[in-house]
Structures are given as C-alpha cells and as structure tokens.
Amino acid sequence: MALLQLTIIPMGTATPSVADYIADVQQALKQENIKYQLTDMATVLEGEITQLLAIAAKLHELPFQKGVKRVVTQIVIDDRRDKKISIGDKVNSVKSLLKA
Amino acid sequence: MALLQLTIIPMGTATPSVADYIADVQQALKQENIKYQLTDMATVLEGEITQLLAIAAKLHELPFQKGVKRVVTQIVIDDRRDKKISIGDKVNSVKSLLKA
Amino acid sequence: MALLQLTIIPMGTATPSVADYIADVQQALKQENIKYQLTDMATVLEGEITQLLAIAAKLHELPFQKGVKRVVTQIVIDDRRDKKISIGDKVNSVKSLLKA
Amino acid sequence: MALLQLTIIPMGTATPSVADYIADVQQALKQENIKYQLTDMATVLEGEITQLLAIAAKLHELPFQKGVKRVVTQIVIDDRRDKKISIGDKVNSVKSLLKA
Numbered sequence: 001m002a003l004l005q006l007t008i009i010p011m012g013t014a015t016p017s018v019a020d021y022i023a024d025v026q027q028a029l030k031q032e033n034i035k036y037q038l039t040d041m042a043t044v045l046e047g048e049i050t051q052l053l054a055i056a057a058k059l060h061e062l063p064f065q066k067g068v069k070r071v072v073t074q075i076v077i078d079d080r081r082d083k084k085i086s087i088g089d090k091v092n093s094v095k096s097l098l099k100a
Numbered sequence: 101m102a103l104l105q106l107t108i109i110p111m112g113t114a115t116p117s118v119a120d121y122i123a124d125v126q127q128a129l130k131q132e133n134i135k136y137q138l139t140d141m142a143t144v145l146e147g148e149i150t151q152l153l154a155i156a157a158k159l160h161e162l163p164f165q166k167g168v169k170r171v172v173t174q175i176v177i178d179d180r181r182d183k184k185i186s187i188g189d190k191v192n193s194v195k196s197l198l199k200a
Numbered sequence: 201m202a203l204l205q206l207t208i209i210p211m212g213t214a215t216p217s218v219a220d221y222i223a224d225v226q227q228a229l230k231q232e233n234i235k236y237q238l239t240d241m242a243t244v245l246e247g248e249i250t251q252l253l254a255i256a257a258k259l260h261e262l263p264f265q266k267g268v269k270r271v272v273t274q275i276v277i278d279d280r281r282d283k284k285i286s287i288g289d290k291v292n293s294v295k296s297l298l299k300a
Numbered sequence: 301m302a303l304l305q306l307t308i309i310p311m312g313t314a315t316p317s318v319a320d321y322i323a324d325v326q327q328a329l330k331q332e333n334i335k336y337q338l339t340d341m342a343t344v345l346e347g348e349i350t351q352l353l354a355i356a357a358k359l360h361e362l363p364f365q366k367g368v369k370r371v372v373t374q375i376v377i378d379d380r381r382d383k384k385i386s387i388g389d390k391v392n393s394v395k396s397l398l399k400a
C-alpha cells in the first residue's frame with residue numbers, strides 16, 4: 001500500500017487562479033474507488049502503486065480537456081512494503097510521539 | 101503571503117520509519133510564530149517567503165543533529181502577490197466550487 | 201510528447217550512499233526504447249505520458265528487489281500539447297535567449 | 301556542501317512558454333559566485349545550504365518583477381555531511397558503477 005501526493009499545475013492560463021481545475025480533479029476522484037484527501041498544496045491518494053499511477057495519468061489529462069496547452073504534474077510516492085500505510089497513519093504516528 | 105510545503109527525508113537511517121524525525125520538526129515548529137499544518141506527506145507552512153525559507157533551513161538541520169549523514173529536503177512554494185493566501189483557503193475555495 | 205523527471209530514494213538503507221540503486225535504474229533504462237538523461241539530482245525521460253509512467257512504475261520497484269522496505273519516488277511531468285518537447289530543447293531554447 | 305535543484309514556474313502567463321523567465325534566472329545566476337547547471341527540467345546549484353537558499357529566494361522573485369502574479373517554485377536539497385558533493389560527482393559515480 002502506498003500514498004501518492006499529486007499536484008497538477010496548468011500553465012499559460014489567463015489568470016493565476018486554478019481552483020476550477022483542482023475542482024475538476026476532485027470531481028473525477030469521486031468516481032474512483034480509493035481514499036484521498038485534499039490539502040492546500042496537493043491531493044494525497046491511498047492505494048496500490050499501479051492503480052495510483054493510472055489514476056494520476058487520468059487526472060493529468062483533465063486540464064487539457066479544458067483547452068490548457070501545458071500541464072506540469074508533480075507526484076511524490078511513499079511506498080512501504082514492511083507495513084500497510086493509510087491516509088492519517090503518519091499524522092497520527094507523529095502526534096502520538098509528540099504527546100509521549 | 102505564501103505557502104511552503106516541506107518534506108524532510110533522512111537517508112541512511114537504520115529503519116525505514118522516520119516518524120521521530122518528523123516529530124522533531126513539529127516540535128521545533130511550535131517555537132516559531134507561524135501557522136502550519138501536518139499532512140501525511142508534508143508540512144505546510146504559511147508566511148512571508150524569506151521567513152519561510154529561514155525556517156525550512158533550520159528544520160533541515162534537525163536530522164543531522166541526531167547523527168544522520170544525508171538529508172533530502174523537498175520544498176514547494178506557492179506564492180501569490182495578487183491576493184493573500186492562508187492555510188485552508190485553497191481547500192475551501194475548491195470545496196465551494198464542488199458544491200456550486 | 202512529455203518529459204518526466206524521476207528521482208528514486210531508497211529509505212532505511214545502511215549507508216547514506218545510494219549510487220548502486222541509481223545504477224540499477226540506469227541499467228534498466230537501457231532496455232527501454234526511450235531517450236533519457238542522467239543529471240546529478242534526477243533522471244529525465246522523454247516520451248508519451250502513459251509510456252513514461254509505466255516505466256517509472258517499473259523503476260520504482262527496483263530497490264524493493266534489493267531488499268529495501270521503503271521507497272520515496274518523486275516525479276515531475278512537463279507535458280505540452282502545443283509543440284513537441286524533446287530532451288535538450290528547453291536548454292537550447294534558454295541558451296539562445298541568453299545569447300540574443 | 302549540498303546540491304539544490306530548482307524549478308521556477310510562473311503561473312497565469314499569457315502563453316505556455318516560459319523560456320524567457322528561465323533565461324532571467326540563468327542571467328541572474330551568472331552574478332552569483334557558485335557552480336550551477338541547467339537541465340531540461342531544473343537548474344542544479346552547488347554550495348552551502350544557507351547560501352543556496354538565499355539565492356533560491358532571490359531567483360524566485362524574478363518573475364514577479366516581470367508582472368507575474370503567482371510563482372510556484374520547487375526546490376530539492378541533497379545535503380551530505382559525510383562527504384563533499386559537487387556537480388558531476390553523482391553522475392560520475394553512477395557511470396563508473398555501470399562500467400564495472
């Protein structure tokens with residue numbers, strides 16, 4: 001199980017605001033059978049690595065469908081094979097260390 | 101006002117788990133006079149760009165103080181000069197588009 | 201045509217040096233039918249986005265085959281649909297502006 | 301000694317092409333007393349971490365001076381304290397493993 005942090009940046013848009021493109025991404029994610037979380041800088045997805053990259057590829061296409069000519073997409077994968085990692089686990093694990 | 105997304109990766113640690121290093125980072129952030137938020141893949145800080153980079157430089161030093169010999173730190177800055185951006189704003193702006 | 205910048209970080213390795221894992225990645229890339237370039241911080245691949253992500257997924261598996269338990273992989277995709285982009289183009293385009 | 305990989309993305313530009321902004325960055329880097337290298341996806345700088353972050357902060361300002369309202373800047377720092385790392389070292393070290 002892995003986490004994938006995704007940021008999709010449409011370039012050459014008329015205005016600096018890109019919230020509507022991010023809303024498209026969130027709308028599309030609702031159709032996928034995975035857990036995900038929107039943060040202020042990225043979306044974090046949880047799943048198997050092949051599935052996550054397939055979804056990332058689909059989401060990366062969305063701004064092009066709205067006429068954008070260039071998209072920069074940043075992905076960070078955190079993949080552990082010694083234990084299952086789910087959304088919320090790492091935050092909880094750090095918080096319990098802070099309380100100790 | 102800018103957001104800075106920070107991920108600090110200590111390398112060559114004996115185990116794959118690095119939660120205690122992230123806890124150090126969170127502990128140090130409490131001393132700083134800024135808003136921040138821990139996500140599962142990063143910490144998001146809010147402030148002026150010079151202040152944020154100075155804090156990032158301090159936090160990057162923490163694993164070395166524990167004996168780590170190599171640290172990879174990823175930073176993404178999102179800096180707007182046409183409007184103030186705060187933690188929570190972008191998530192709220194996307195959510196209101198989804199409801200519309 | 202897109203460029204994909206790839207950095208594979210094995211975590212929990214005994215030593216901070218990871219050159220042998222990067223050598224595995226370069227060795228595996230020789231088998232693929234694409235153009236690529238090794239830099240000091242990443243490998244840049246050129247191709248169609250689906251093909252590039254499939255190769256990135258394969259390369260991400262390599263450190264696990266050597267016993268590593270956690271791998272952090274960073275990907276940045278730069279994808280233009282208004283013109284073909286190849287390795288070397290962007291550097292050349294900036295250099296010709298500097299000479300002008 | 302550390303390497304810093306820098307990518308500056310101006311947002312809300314009229315066209316998808318940003319080569320002139322990158323040329324500004326390269327022009328400004330000539331004034332700095334450090335080694336650097338332009339790749340197709342980023343610029344890699346070599347130096348002490350504090351110096352590198354100060355330069356990154358300066359370069360991040362450049363697109364704003366041309367009227368851009370939002371800049372996304374990605375930084376990856378690779379910092380070793382067990383040995384000196386210079387531009388070219390990691391590529392050479394991987395290449396010598398490939399020949400072995």
